[in-house]
Amino acid sequence: xxxxxxxxxxxxxxxxxxxxxxxxxxxxxxxxxxxxxxxxxxxxxxxxxxxxxxxxxxxxxxxxxxxxxxxxxxxxxxxxxxxxxxxxxxxxxxxxxxxxxxxxxxxxxxxxxxxxxxxxxxxxxxxxxxxxxxxxxxxxxxxxxxxxxxxxxxxxxxxxxxxxxxxxxxxxxxxxxxxxxxxxxxxxxxxxxxxxxxxxxxxxxxxxxxxxxxxxxxxxxxxxxxxxxxxxxxxxxxxxxxxxxxxxxxxxxxxxxxxxxxxxxxxxxxxxxxxxxxxxxxxxxxxxxxxxxxxxxxxxxxxxxxxxxxxxxxxxxxxxxxxxxxxxxxxxxxxxxxxxxxxxxxxxxxxxxxxxxxxxxxxxxxxxxxxxxxxxxx
Numbered sequence: 001x002x003x004x005x006x007x008x009x010x011x012x013x014x015x016x017x018x019x020x021x022x023x024x025x026x027x028x029x030x031x032x033x034x035x036x037x038x039x040x041x042x043x044x045x046x047x048x049x050x051x052x053x054x055x056x057x058x059x060x061x062x063x064x065x066x067x068x069x070x071x072x073x074x075x076x077x078x079x080x081x082x083x084x085x086x087x088x089x090x091x092x093x094x095x096x097x098x099x100x101x102x103x104x105x106x107x108x109x110x111x112x113x114x115x116x117x118x119x120x121x122x123x124x125x126x127x128x129x130x131x132x133x134x135x136x137x138x139x140x141x142x143x144x145x146x147x148x149x150x151x152x153x154x155x156x157x158x159x160x161x162x163x164x165x166x167x168x169x170x171x172x173x174x175x176x177x178x179x180x181x182x183x184x185x186x187x188x189x190x191x192x193x194x195x196x197x198x199x200x201x202x203x204x205x206x207x208x209x210x211x212x213x214x215x216x217x218x219x220x221x222x223x224x225x226x227x228x229x230x231x232x233x234x235x236x237x238x239x240x241x242x243x244x245x246x247x248x249x250x251x252x253x254x255x256x257x258x259x260x261x262x263x264x265x266x267x268x269x270x271x272x273x274x275x276x277x278x279x280x281x282x283x284x285x286x287x288x289x290x291x292x293x294x295x296x297x298x299x300x301x302x303x304x305x306x307x308x309x310x311x312x313x314x315x316x317x318x319x320x321x322x323x324x325x326x327x328x329x330x331x332x333x334x335x336x337x338x339x340x341x342x343x344x345x346x347x348x349x350x351x352x353x354x355x356x357x358x359x360x361x362x363x364x365x366x367x368x369x370x371x372x373x374x375x376x377x378x
Contacts, residue, residue, distance in 0.1 A: 005052055018051050163347075
């Protein structure tokens with residue numbers, strides 16, 4: 001089987017026939033319209049799209065971005081068993097910014113970076129994607145590292161072949177998933193299914209946030225409040241353990257324009273002041289939480305974050321979704337709503353051989369934060 005790769009710098013350059021052939025667009029996250037929104041708004045990122053061809057027909061797709069990250073952003077917030085290793089890694093990268101090639105969507109948490117057509121040899125095709133990523137990294141100037149992201153456990157039999165390309169696997173924080181029951185037709189149905197302690201907690205969040213006025217944002221509203229949304233989002237980034245890249249929320253204007261009701265943005269107002277927002281994408285039967293933003297000076301008094309989490313559950317029920325992906329971070333709090341962890345594995349490597357051998361033990365030393373998983377349903 002002879003497979004080759006073709007790399008495109010923009011979505012617009014990709015032949016329509018390739019999308020039809022791979023047949024990946026039923027999943028919004030692989031659609032050219034979705035990818036284009038990010039490309040248009042985030043001009044500081046270098047986007048590349050890899051297609052794998054068999055007999056000149058596209059059979060697989062990989063989405064990549066080259067971003068610049070401060071090395072301390074990576075090392076300061078991850079648990080490393082040896083402080084000596086942390087210092088060595090910081091020094092290896094000269095405590096500086098590094099250019100990293102991400103295969104996967106740097107703005108999404110989950111397996112949304114590679115797509116292989118049904119009935120194709122998954123292992124051989126995935127190896128061809130790895131080869132495409134290698135060629136792209138080889139041609140990219142000043143690139144320091146490559147990161148292939150977010151694979152579920154059931155994919156590891158395929159993706160572990162990356163180790164033959166000198167990548168090292170690392171577990172990252174899990175996605176927190178709420179499975180919705182078909183008999184939940186309202187938020188009250190959901191809270192009735194909770195044990196008393198967790199029902200009280202959910203209701204308290206609603207009571208404390210009662211003063212807030214919640215508004216569903218149209219495209220025009222996103223445009224009007226874009227700067228305020230960006231500022232609130234930046235607050236959550238500053239609070240996060242790790243964030244590879246900051247999204248320009250101009251992206252949301254494009255997403256709303258294209259996906260209409262499937263892309264949801266809600267603003268939380270205290271009188272006239274925007275103090276929080278949530279965003280979400282309805283992707284077939286799944287509701288996926290996207291970024292949120294919070295004014296933390298009001299968060300404790302008005303329970304903005306707990307209310308946002310409650311409202312994700314409401315949205316999931318309203319949209320008749322089968323599950324809600326609440327994303328990474330704040331895993332324990334999300335588990336108090338009934339979310340369960342979905343393990344994710346990433347692979348990374350230094351572009352040069354010798355530093356990569358030094359990097360490998362560091363990656364093997366990385367530990368994800370443990371958290372208490374709550375059992376909330378009766």
